Amino acid sequence: MAVKHRLPGSFISYRRALRVELRKAIDSCPSALGSILRYHMGWQDEHGHSCIRESGKFIRSTLCLLCCQAVGGDTSQVMPAAAAVELIHNFSLIHDDIEDASYERHHRPTVWKLWGQSQAINAGDAMFSLAYLALLRLKEKGIADEKIVSSTEMLSLACLDLCEGQYLDVDYENRLDTTVEDYLDMAAKKTAALFALSTSMGAYLGSQDSKLVDSFHLFGKELGIAYQICDDILGIWGGEESVGKSVTDISQRKKTLPVVYGLRNSRGEARKKLEGLYSQKSIEGDEIAEVTKILDHLGAKDYAENLAERYYDKALAEVEATGLDRSGQAPLKETACFLLKRDF
């Protein structure tokens, strides 16, 4: 895969163990439903034959393990928690693809496209259940029950935020009055909540220091918002190849940051045009280029890049706030940098 050489070492070093843990979790799901989940993970083709089309980068689970390691924890012990956040992410992708009517993910047909909406709902729900079962394997690793209970609560609260974020994301599609504040609230829930869970749970399970955990939580949150903004930029200016989806954010009328900025900062004809397009049911063909042109003209890309940079700086400040020594901070900073310097 072309993207692989850009991955920091930690992504590669954890990958194998993570895949083993994820396989263990998903293989406990019986029969045909398990096959759908393995297809989604890129381990099987749609006929159930083994293949390796895995294209997720395991970002959230790697963050979890990195933060565990940064506080001196044993990553092999925390592997079930890392698998759990990855499974939560994937449950939300399966449902998200239905909601967005996305035909493709990672250049393959989405689950609902192959098996229909009903079975995709069931597959996502099963993945959700498996995430908890994965997390509970912390017990086999010798993690204390008290920590497992707290981790389960952290996970559930993040999931609730995730659902709320998804709700807002869909709700905003039909609105023209979304503010940057609304957007940031949505991004904090839809994306950053799971990043923050990953970083804080990794640190929590790896150490005893609860003050540390707060900094790690904020690190994940700021990083997650920055990541979402970068995703928004890629969704408009990244081209199909780098996004791996056939339907762009614009055609779905997503209120991504550049669009929110554009709708609030355009004037006269441009505003009328933009509002007109975003009042349609969907935005198609040449209209997409029209939107992009207006956003370009308004400097929406620069605006979004600058805001992403600000959240990135905040994230790095939280790494400093952990009080870890430089060698402890380095992998976290390197990963943050990698996540935000994708393809643009």
Added chain:
Amino acid sequence: MAVKHRLPGSFISYRRALRVELRKAIDSCPSALGSILRYHMGWQDEHGHSCIRESGKFIRSTLCLLCCQAVGGDTSQVMPAAAAVELIHNFSLIHDDIEDASYERHHRPTVWKLWGQSQAINAGDAMFSLAYLALLRLKEKGIADEKIVSSTEMLSLACLDLCEGQYLDVDYENRLDTTVEDYLDMAAKKTAALFALSTSMGAYLGSQDSKLVDSFHLFGKELGIAYQICDDILGIWGGEESVGKSVTDISQRKKTLPVVYGLRNSRGEARKKLEGLYSQKSIEGDEIAEVTKILDHLGAKDYAENLAERYYDKALAEVEATGLDRSGQAPLKETACFLLKRDF
């Protein structure tokens, strides 16, 4: 509500405390998404105004509390677990209504009908997360962490079964070769898994005796299968009023037990007719009466009633197997009887 006077005393005595616990759980879900969940529970109308249209009977949560009480446990302590199973049931109803394209539940429009499929998916996912958060309130009630971890695992395994059961239910729609064994596997997962969770978790949290818990698990499982068969019978012969839904199982080509029996035991013209109808995309209007007539002629209702009775007897045998004294067994038997003697 007309149905209320038939409820056993335990359903009424627990109802108030259960509603308080459920409200606490759902009110922790913020903003507009919480409103959708309160609508689904019957506590709000679609505009967010308070109302009381609650029509669920809290069967699963009541079973949980009854089993806790039967083993001498403190039901107020176990209330969070009872709320959790009720929330899991309701998450699955919200998703189930999308999958079945059901317009009505309890004589009100379904969530997806009012807010669309995407938000109904998100609402169900949020309800799922809230179930875990509800369960974790066992900690505030002084339940030991070890028991909370085990309960979380029991809940998650039941959810996985539930998803698998839902998968099979949808999968069978497009098949003509479903056997009674296939059907029972589906019913055990789709319905009985949550019944078994309710009864076993109630007993587990209320006592120390793990042998007891096994009998309670089997009691819930057998009862759940019997309940599902009765539901199947009501879905065909119960009429719209008692089912509270506008679309019947027949029009959705559900492989309910009477239909499975009919497809396997009909001969000649009747079989051809039945297979023809169940090969269509849906079964409408007069065709529904045709199916019912064939099933009547084959004695499919008697067959299903007899099988329900057998599972009911098995459930009662498991109550006996608990070794509780007669006064301890009585409420469980009374409830089992109530659940199976609905409206026919």
